[in-house]
Each structure stands twice: as structure tokens, then as C-alpha cells.
Amino acid sequence: MKLDILAIGAHPDDVELGCSGTLISEARRGKKVGIVDLTQGELGTRGTVETRYAEAAEAGRIIGVSVRENLKMRDGFFVNDEAHQLQLIRVLRRYRPDIVIGNILEDRHPDHGRAGNLIYDACFLSGLKQIKTAEDDGSEQEKWRPRYLFQYIQDRFYEPDLIVDVSHVWEERMASIKAYTTQFHSPAGTEGDATYISSPEFMEAVIARARLLGKRIGVPFAEGFLSKKNIGISSLDALVLQET
Known part of the structure; x- marks a missing residue:
């Protein structure tokens, strides 16, 4: 299956917090969207591996993904080395996404930065013909490099290079996040030890950031992305002009 967009996260729920609104919007436009979780989130204080899988499946249903898989790298201990790069290169070559959206390159959680750099390196290396990989059936994969990595x-x-309006899918975006009832504050959430992300203030901050980014482009809610590659347009008609 060829995907238009592949979103990758170190943990189940990273993608939902970072770019679920964009994914929902693109899926509604007919794009084939997929998610790959690098780890099972097994070091999380709340919930279990089993509950994380169930929550990820429900979140994926809300988003409208065509595929979601978990690479079962070690939560907290995966590294950006050849073995992990090859594992991710196989995924990139299997789904051949035009756009990859991944973790930030440096963040509070060390897994986020490691994942971001792993994704960055794998996207480049996946385009090199001399790196050989194969599918499970032994067939050789062709090289593939996404056009854009955000x-x-x-x-x-971080100051974004690209801001996407997600106001029209805001309720669905928040529903995909709240599908992780063991992780975030929710009336229906699982009781357990308090964590950094389980407080009401964390969710308020998620909403506040979306409002801040939305204000930048004159809409109620938005998501922001960074890109090391310049973003080009073919004409000024591609610009969406907002009143200021």
C-alpha cells in the first residue's frame, strides 16, 4: 500500500498530540494516511501495553488511517544506529510516503529527540540504492525518499516553518487524543499515579498552543511544523490569505 502521508511517533499518542488534526484533514480530502509507532510505550507509568494498543487503534479509527503498526523498539532505550535505521527504512520503502511527519529533533523527553533524528536519518538513507533491504517474503525493496519531512x-x-489550520477538525483531533484514557486527564480516565501529562493543566496547554498557532494565521486552531528543507510553491495561488 502506497501512502500519501506517514506519521511516525516514538510513543503511541505522540502523533495524536503533534499532528492528528492535519492527518484527519488530509484523510478527509482522500489522502491515504498511516501511522507508525516506534515503541509500545511500555515504560509509561499509567496503563499497560495492551491498553495502549487498544487506545491507539481507537485513535487511528478517529483519524481515519489506512494503516497503523508498531515497530516494538525498546521504550526509553532504542538508539539511532544501523539496526534501527534499517528497520525504519523497510517501513519507508514499503509504504513509499510522499510526506513523513515525525518527532521533533530535541525535546524534554529524550525519546522524542532520538526518534526525530532516527526518522531524519532513515528518510535520507532510504533513498540510497546501495542500501539493500527486503520485504518479509524476501523480495528486494526499491529505494524511496519522501519529498518532505516535517x-x-x-x-x-519552537517557531514553526509551516502552520496548518485544523479548526474544521478540532473536535475530532481532541477526540483522538482523549482516546488515550489511561494517559491523559479525563472524567472517564483510569485512576493511577499522577504524571506530567495526566494533569488537567497539560491538556489546557495543548489547547492553548493550538490557539496560539491559530492566532498566527487568523484561525481558531492550528498545528505547527518544522522543516529543514525549504518549502516551495508553484504560484502565489497556493497561499491561503487570512485577514489580520
Whole structure:
């Protein structure tokens, strides 16, 4: 299956917090969207591996993904080395996404930065013909390099290179996040030890950031992305002009 957009996260819920609104919007426009979680989030204080899988499946349903898989790298201990790069290169070559959206390159959680750099390196290396990979059936994969790689903003704030209006899918975006009832504050959430992300203030901050980014482009809510590659347009008609 070829995907138009592949979103990658170190943990189940990274993608939902970072770019679910964009994914929902693009899926509604007919784009094929997929999610790959690098780890099972097994070091999380709240919930279990089993509950994380169930929550990820429900979040994926809300988003409208065509595929979601978990690479089962070690939560907290995966590294950006050849073995992990090859594992991710196989995924990139299997789905051949035009756009990859991944973790930020440096953040409060060390897994986020490691994942971001792993994704960055794998996207480049996936385009090299001399790196050989194969599918499970032994067939050789062809090289593939996404046209664009964006990083979604996570805990620490960075000035975005690209801002996407998600106001029209805001309720669905928040529903995909709240599908992780063991992780975030929710009336229906699982009781357990308090964590950094389980407080009501964390969710308020998520909403506040979306409002801040939305204000930048004159809409109620938005998501921001970073890109090391310049973003080009073919004409000024591609610009969406907002009243200021």
C-alpha cells in the first residue's frame, strides 16, 4: 500500500498530540494516511501495553488511517544506529510516503529527540540504492525518499516553518487524543499515579498552543511544523490569505 502521508511517533499518542488534526484533514480530502509507532510505550507509568494498543487503534479509527503498526523498539532505550535505521527504512520503502511527519529533533523527553533524528536519518538513507533491504517474503525493496519531512512540535515550543489550520477538525483531533484514557486527564480516565501529562493543566496547554498557532494565521486552531528543507510553491495561488 502506497501512502500519501506517514506519521511516525516514538510513543503511541505522540502523533495524536503533534499532528492528528492535519492527518484527519488530509484523510478527509482522500489522502491515504498511516501511522507508525516506534515503541509500545511500555515504560509509561499509567496503563499497560495492551491498553495502549487498544487506545491507539481507537485513535487511528478517529483519524481515519489506512494503516497503523508498531515497530516494538525498546521504550526509553532504542538508539539511532544501523539496526534501527534499517528497520525504519523497510517501513519507508514499503509504504513509499510522499510526506513523513515525525518527532521533533530535541525535546524534554529524550525519546522524542532520538526518534526525530532516527526518522531524519532513515528518510535520507532510504533513498540510497546501495542500501539493500527486503520485504518479509524476501523480495528486494526499491529505494524511496519522501519529498518532505516535517517535525511536529511537542513539549518545548519552537517557531514553526509551516502552520496548518485544523479548526474544521478540532473536535475530532481532541477526540483522538482523549482516546488515550489511561494517559491523559479525563472524567472517564483510569485512576493511577499522577504524571506530567495526566494533569488537567497539560491538556489546557495543548489547547492553548493550538490557539496560539491559530492566532498566527487568523484561525481558531492550528498545528505547527518544522522543516529543514525549504518549502516551495508553484504560484502565489497556493497561499491561503487570512485577514489580520
